[in-house]
Amino acid sequence: xxxxxxxxxxxxxxxxxxxxxxxxxxxxxxxxxxxxxxxxxxxxxxxxxxxxxxxxxxxxxxxxxxxxxxxxxxxxxxxxxxxxxxxxxxxxxxxxxxxxxxxxxxxxxxxxxxxxxxxxxxxxxxxxxxxxxxxxxxxxxxxxxxxxxxxxxxxxxxxxxxxxxxxxxxxxxxxxxxxxxxxxxxxxxxxxxxxxxxxxxxxxxxxxxxxxxxxxxxxxxxxxxxxxxxxxxxxxxxxxxxxxxxxxxxxxxxxxxxxxxxxxxxxxxxxxxxxxxxxxxxxxx
DNA sequence: ACCCAGGGATTTT
DNA sequence: AAAATCCATGGG
Numbered sequence: 001x002x003x004x005x006x007x008x009x010x011x012x013x014x015x016x017x018x019x020x021x022x023x024x025x026x027x028x029x030x031x032x033x034x035x036x037x038x039x040x041x042x043x044x045x046x047x048x049x050x051x052x053x054x055x056x057x058x059x060x061x062x063x064x065x066x067x068x069x070x071x072x073x074x075x076x077x078x079x080x081x082x083x084x085x086x087x088x089x090x091x092x093x094x095x096x097x098x099x100x101x102x103x104x105x106x107x108x109x110x111x112x113x114x115x116x117x118x119x120x121x122x123x124x125x126x127x128x129x130x131x132x133x134x135x136x137x138x139x140x141x142x143x144x145x146x147x148x149x150x151x152x153x154x155x156x157x158x159x160x161x162x163x164x165x166x167x168x169x170x171x172x173x174x175x176x177x178x179x180x181x182x183x184x185x186x187x188x189x190x191x192x193x194x195x196x197x198x199x200x201x202x203x204x205x206x207x208x209x210x211x212x213x214x215x216x217x218x219x220x221x222x223x224x225x226x227x228x229x230x231x232x233x234x235x236x237x238x239x240x241x242x243x244x245x246x247x248x249x250x251x252x253x254x255x256x257x258x259x260x261x262x263x264x265x266x267x268x269x270x271x272x273x274x275x276x277x278x279x280x281x282x283x284x285x
Numbered sequence: 286a287c288c289c290a291g292g293g294a295t296t297t298t
Numbered sequence: 299a300a301a302a303t304c305c306a307t308g309g310g
Contacts, residue, residue, distance in 0.1 A: 113306045116295090118294060119305095163291085166292065207307085210308085
């Protein structure tokens with residue numbers, strides 16, 4: 001299957017920059033699992049070439065996940081025209097936001113707290129190996145694939161058992177979230193239809209979900225375009241790029257983030273995040 | 286206000 | 299070779 005594209009799509013930047021944790025680069029391309037579909041992706045001229053482990057008759061699950069129908073230029077046009085944004089845009093051509101499954105996204109980001117991307121990957125992968133459903137047998141490239149484990153399955157696991165996936169103090173948080181979702185006390189499918197403030201408040205009811213993780217879920221799973229996850233990298237980017245040499249308090253930076261970047265602030269945030277992380281190797285402090 | 290909890294790759298000593 | 303650092307939530 002080949003998905004045509006109107007404008008740039010950088011798979012490496014998009015799949016590997018900390019919004020999703022199960023993609024890895026193989027000889028054949030970016031390999032991962034979307035829902036129950038093992039899939040391998042590579043750039044192909046002005047499109048994306050997708051190979052699945054099993055025959056597939058409709059592709060909405062993939063185009064929805066990759067957001068290939070989004071008009072990126074329209075989004076970028078709403079960004080503020082200032083020097084930091086220009087630099088971030090120039091360094092991250094084709095960076096996109098994915099539209100992920102809410103449960104996988106929520107669970108992954110509960111596991112992400114005080115972890116670095118490399119370790120989050122390891123935890124998520126061992127969780128999938130241990131509790132995910134094996135996908136049907138297929139060719140050698142897809143043979144070991146597993147789905148992300150359901151809330152119901154994780155709700156049956158014990159805290160001690162979960163800890164063998166190296167998630168440490170996050171185990172009770174993940175367990176509580178799984179149980180709440182499995183029991184229907186939190187309806188993830190319905191959150192996306194609510195107002196973002198309300199969805200955010202309900203996510204933050206869960207132990208282990210603070211403002212940053214809630215915003216990640218709002219942005220990466222529900223597609224609320226102005227959710228703005230403020231992590232240490234984005235704070236660093238805001239301080240360095242917009243207020244160099246000044247000591248700005250957190251509350252002020254929050255207000256700046258909420259007002260400066262427009263209707264697609266979350267998208268702008270991802271560009272700043274990616275830009276500052278790549279810039280760290282090139283010297284400036 | 287500070288300190289700890291889990292932990293493996295990365296960086297610094 | 300050993301030690302410090304990264305990272306975001308909750309609890310004491």
